Amino acid sequence: MPVTGAAIIGLLPEIIASVFMFVVLLGGVFAGERNSGIVGGLAVLGTLATFASAAVLLAIGFEGTFFGESYAVDNFALFFKLIVSGTAFFTVIAATRFAGSTGDAPEYMTLILAVVLGAMLLASMRDLFGLFLALELATIPSYALVAFDRSRRESAEGGMKYLVTGVIASSVLLYGLVLIYGVAGSANLTQVAEAFSGELTPVGLVGIGLMVSGFAFKLSAAPFHFWTPDAYQGAPTSAAAFLSVAPKAATFAVLLRILVEGLPGATATWTSIIAVIAILTMFVGNLSALRQRNVRRMLAFSSVAHSGYILVAFAAIQGGGQETGVQAILIYSAAYAVMNLGAFFAIDLVGEDAKSFNGLFKTQPALALCMGAFMAALVGIPPFSGFFGKAWVILAGAQSGSVLVYAAVGALVINSVISLPYYFGIVRNMFLEEPVSGGTAPKDDGGVRFSVYALAILTTIFILFFGLLVTLTGASGLL
Amino acid sequence: MTIIFGFLAGMMLVSALGVVLSRNVVHSALFMSGSFLAVVGFFVMLSAPALAAFQLLIYVGAVSVVILFGIMFTQSPQVRSFSTIVNKQVWAGLAVALGVGGFLSYILATEDWGATEAGQGTRDVAAFGEYLLGVGPDSEIFAMLFQLVAILLFVAVIAAIVISRRKDTDIESASDVRDVGE
Numbered sequence: 001m002p003v004t005g006a007a008i009i010g011l012l013p014e015i016i017a018s019v020f021m022f023v024v025l026l027g028g029v030f031a032g033e034r035n036s037g038i039v040g041g042l043a044v045l046g047t048l049a050t051f052a053s054a055a056v057l058l059a060i061g062f063e064g065t066f067f068g069e070s071y072a073v074d075n076f077a078l079f080f081k082l083i084v085s086g087t088a089f090f091t092v093i094a095a096t097r098f099a100g101s102t103g104d105a106p107e108y109m110t111l112i113l114a115v116v117l118g119a120m121l122l123a124s125m126r127d128l129f130g131l132f133l134a135l136e137l138a139t140i141p142s143y144a145l146v147a148f149d150r151s152r153r154e155s156a157e158g159g160m161k162y163l164v165t166g167v168i169a170s171s172v173l174l175y176g177l178v179l180i181y182g183v184a185g186s187a188n189l190t191q192v193a194e195a196f197s198g199e200l201t202p203v204g205l206v207g208i209g210l211m212v213s214g215f216a217f218k219l220s221a222a223p224f225h226f227w228t229p230d231a232y233q234g235a236p237t238s239a240a241a242f243l244s245v246a247p248k249a250a251t252f253a254v255l256l257r258i259l260v261e262g263l264p265g266a267t268a269t270w271t272s273i274i275a276v277i278a279i280l281t282m283f284v285g286n287l288s289a290l291r292q293r294n295v296r297r298m299l300a301f302s303s304v305a306h307s308g309y310i311l312v313a314f315a316a317i318q319g320g321g322q323e324t325g326v327q328a329i330l331i332y333s334a335a336y337a338v339m340n341l342g343a344f345f346a347i348d349l350v351g352e353d354a355k356s357f358n359g360l361f362k363t364q365p366a367l368a369l370c371m372g373a374f375m376a377a378l379v380g381i382p383p384f385s386g387f388f389g390k391a392w393v394i395l396a397g398a399q400s401g402s403v404l405v406y407a408a409v410g411a412l413v414i415n416s417v418i419s420l421p422y423y424f425g426i427v428r429n430m431f432l433e434e435p436v437s438g439g440t441a442p443k444d445d446g447g448v449r450f451s452v453y454a455l456a457i458l459t460t461i462f463i464l465f466f467g468l469l470v471t472l473t474g475a476s477g478l479l
Numbered sequence: 480m481t482i483i484f485g486f487l488a489g490m491m492l493v494s495a496l497g498v499v500l501s502r503n504v505v506h507s508a509l510f511m512s513g514s515f516l517a518v519v520g521f522f523v524m525l526s527a528p529a530l531a532a533f534q535l536l537i538y539v540g541a542v543s544v545v546i547l548f549g550i551m552f553t554q555s556p557q558v559r560s561f562s563t564i565v566n567k568q569v570w571a572g573l574a575v576a577l578g579v580g581g582f583l584s585y586i587l588a589t590e591d592w593g594a595t596e597a598g599q600g601t602r603d604v605a606a607f608g609e610y611l612l613g614v615g616p617d618s619e620i621f622a623m624l625f626q627l628v629a630i631l632l633f634v635a636v637i638a639a640i641v642i643s644r645r646k647d648t649d650i651e652s653a654s655d656v657r658d659v660g661e
Contacts, residue, residue, distance in 0.1 A: 003613070003622050011623075018630060025637075068619030107641050114634040121627065127620045129533075130627070136537070137631045140545070144638035159642070163549070167542075182592065186617075203590040206583070 007066035010073035013054040013081050014120050020046025021113040028106020036100030040447075043092040043109035050116065051085040054078050058472075070127035070188055072257075076478045079330055080123035080253040083337050084246045088116045091246075094345050094451040095238035108148060111141035112242060119250035126261065128177045128187040131254050135173070135218070138247045139166055145239040146231050158234020165217070165227040173214020179207030180262075189262035197265040208266060212273050215255045219248055219307045221277050222284035229288075232300035233352075238448075240296065241344030244303045249333045252310060256329055260317065260478055267318050275315035275404045281308030282415040289422050296352045298422055299343055302378060305415060306336055312408045313393045321400030328396045330473040332389030335462060339377035339385050342455030346371045348448045357426050359435030367449075368430045370456035375423040377459045380416055385462035390416065483524065491517035504550050512543040529610055529621065536628055541635040545642075552643030 008015070024042045031038040058078040065072045092112060099105035118138030125131035143166060147159025181187050183204045184195035196204060217224040232240040259270055285305030292298035310332050317325035349367060350356050361368040377384035380391075390412070397409035490513060497510030515538040522531035609615055613622025 021630075066619075067613070067623055068617060070620035071623065104641065104644065107637060110637055111634070111641065114630075114637075117630065127624075130620055130624055133533075133624055133627050133631060137627065137634060140541075140631065141634050141638055144641040147642055160549075183590070188617075201590055202586040206586055 004066070006064060007071070009062065010057070010064060010066055010071070010124075012057065013050050013085065014117055016053050017046065017050045017085070017113055017117045017120065020049065021110050021117065024109045024113060025106050028109075033103050036105035037096065039105040039109055040092065040096030040099065043096075043113065044089065046113060047085050047089040047092055047116065050120075051082060051089060054081040054085060054120075058082070065126065067127075068188070069190055070130060071124050072126050073124055074478070075472060076257075076326075076330070077124040077253070079472060080249055080333070081120045083249045083334055084116055084119040084123070087242060087246045087249075087337050087341055088112060090341060090345075090451040090455060091238050091242040094241070094348070094445075094448040095236070096447050097445045098236055098238060098348075102148065102150065104148075108145070111145050111148075112239075114138075114141040115145070115242070115247055119247050122250040123253040123257075125254060126189045126257065128181050128189075128192070130187075131258070132170075132174055132177055135251070135254070136170065138250060139170070139218070142239075142243050142247060145243065146235040148239060149234070149236045152234065154230075154234035155236070156234070158231045162227050162231040169214050169217030169224065172210050172217070176207050176209070176211030176214055179203050180211060183207060189258065192262040193264055196263050200266055200269060204266070205269065208263065208270055209273065211258070212255075212270060212277070215251060216277055218251045219255075219311070220304050221307050221311060222281040222304065225281070225284065225304045225307075228304055229297045229300040232303070233294065233296050237296075237344055237348040240300075241341050244300070244344065245337045245341050248303075248307065249337060252329055252333055256314065256326065257478065259314070260326070271315045271318045271402070272404055274311050275402075275408045278308050278311035278315055278408050279411045281305070281311060282411050283308075283418075286415045286418045290418070292422070293354050294352055295347055295354055295357070295426065296344075298354075299340070299347075302419070302422075303340060305419065306340070306378075308415070309390060309393060309412055310336070312405070312412050313396055315402075315405050315408055316393070316396035316400040318405070319399065319401035321396040321398075321405070324392065324396035324399055326478055327470070327473040328389070328392035331392050331466075331469055334469060335377070335385035335389040338455050338458045338462065339374050342370065342452055342459060343374040343378065345448050345452045345455070346374065348445060349452065354426065354429060355436055357429040358433035360430040363435050367452065370452050371430060372427050373456045373459050375427050377462075379419060379423050383460070383463045385459045388462060388466055480524070483520070487517045487520040487524070490514075490520075505547065508543060508546050508550060511546070512539050515539045515543065529618075532611065533628065536632065541632050545635050545639045548639040548643045 020042065024039055024046060027042045028036075028039045057073065058075060062078075063074050092109060095108060095112070096105070099108040102108065115138050118134050118136070118141075121134035122131060122138060125134050143159055143163045146162050147156050149155035180192060180196075183201060184192040186192065186195075200208075213224065217227075220228040232244060235243065259267075263270060282305055285301050285303075285308055289298050289301035289305065292301060310329060313325050313328035313332060316328070346367065349364075350360060350371075357371070360371070373384060377386040380386045380389070393412065394409055397405045397412075400406075494510045494513035494517065498507045498514065501507045501510060515534065519531045519534045519539065522528070522534055606615075610618045611621055611625055613619050613625070
């Protein structure tokens with residue numbers, strides 16, 4: 001039997017997300033243009049139901065592989081599904097007002113839910129074809145999300161650049177997957193692992209190289225990061241925030257699954273490729289971010305840098321660092337999700353010029369404290385969320401026993417110092433500068449404000465969930 | 480078989496050249512679907528009907544449509560034709576293309592491809608239908624991928640509509656912008 005009852009239960013989060021995708025679109029037809037609040041409410045309900053179903057599956061310890069071992073529902077996948085649906089929940093709340101103002105709220109919410117669906121499928125895929133389709137399902141709507149804002153020309157420009165570079169990345173990735181498939185004779189990761197257990201043939205090597213390059217593009221890792229600042233600057237803030245977190249987390253998940261479950265025999269090859277990419281990405285991201293006056297572009301380059309930090313954990317999956325490396329990726333993804341999402345949303349309330357943050361502590365103290373928490377977390381200062389991610393990456397690197405990974409960990413520490421000026425430039429503007437008079441403040445938005453406050457609290461009390469996270473990631477089911 | 484292969488290869492090369500040499504971006508997009516169609520033909524010849532179907536549905540169908548929509552609705556008519564790729568970098572580009580092509584041909588030719596057997600797929604339409612729906616060995620995942628492709632196409636249409644939609648106010652402001660530019 002191809003489809004069993006257990007498979008349906010395993011697919012529950014995806015089924016709920018797809019049902020709500022259609023409900024939101026149809027609900028928009030019946031609600032009409034003026035009632036975008038109803039559409040937003042339906043989308044919030046959808047993401048919440050998706051999150052709840054994934055949480056229930058995780059809580060009851062539901063595990064298994066379905067569809068001929070091609071679709072895995074394990075703690076690892078469910079963990080990333082929680083990150084994706086949780087970030088989508090906050091995004092939808094923050095986006096309701098904006099989406100309503102464009103008059104196309106149902107489409108906006110549908111596209112977000114489509115990204116959620118694609119990203120959740122990605123986290124579970126053990127089939128090369130399936131993961132490519134899931135990745136496309138997560139990226140095709142994101143092109144439209146970036147180009148969504150008709151009132152700004154940068155939006156269309158960013159969308160077009162993202163589309164063109166994204167399609168090239170997809171083809172490079174597909175070429176890599178096809179070469180791997182050709183060598184293995186099967187698209188299933190179990191068979192791929194068998195075929196790649198011996199010495200690598202040139203085709204296998206090129207296949208891994210192309211596949212990692214394609215993923216590096218999607219993760220905006222250097223030297224494939226050029227689309228990132230333009231796309232994030234052009235996109236509506238909620239879309240930029242969401243796209244910088246959820247699809248990236250899912251892409252990290254699927255890359256980890258391919259490398260650990262499909263290519264364990266080639267560990268030496270991919271850890272060294274990724275270590276080099278990681279070092280390059282960290283320096284390029286941080287050095288470019290230093291020069292930005294626009295907070296949105298700065299955060300775009302900062303997200304490039306953070307991809308680099310997470311990739312260090314990938315490089316550390318060798319020797320004694322295997323388990324800690326996987327844990328580091330899970331913990332960093334969760335920590336990064338809350339802090340980066342919040343920092344992006346805060347732009348919507350303040351403005352994208354670095355000067356618009358001047359004197360924020362005097363005018364809006366609560367918001368300034370939230371932004372301060374996000375910035376401190378992005379630097380990696382305890383007890384904020386980012387610290388735990390970085391600490392675990394360093395721990396994994398120290399256990400890996402590879403000189404190249406030691407170099408990458410060294411680069412991570414140096415880069416954390418390089419990143420201090422631009423993150424704390426914002427903090428200095430907020431607390432020490434005088435407010436700029438006469439500037440037009442963006443309209444206040446209750447949804448965005450709620451998301452920023454909630455995410456700031458999560459960033460600050462991340463330590464309370466840390467025990468739970470370590471237990472979860474310890475039994476991630478991947479190793 | 481050789482004649483069919485020659486036809487498909489010729490169609491692919493001509494279409495591919497058409498994509499990069501055409502001065503009209505809409506023609507380029509149409510040439511691209513021609514090239515995608517030739518790939519579909521290759522997959523059929525290689526006894527990979529499932530792949531051929533996905534290629535047809537996703538690339539000839541969805542991707543080409545999204546690109547055409549994107550071009551037709553985001554560009555004003557004046558800028559729709561571009562100069563071709565034949566510019567100062569043509570020799571450098573040609574060298575890189577030949578290098579990459581030569582390198583890939585070399586490694587693909589030296590691989591022994593032991594794990595892959597030819598002719599595993601089916602040409603029978605009924606069996607192909609069952610395969611797409613996940614009945615039969617090693618095709619269980621297609622039960623889900625089939626639904627996934629359906630959703631992907633649906634989302635691609637929504638994305639195309641979102642990119643292409645224009646309201647009255649936008650057209651006015653867009654023409655304002657163009658006036659300033661000219």
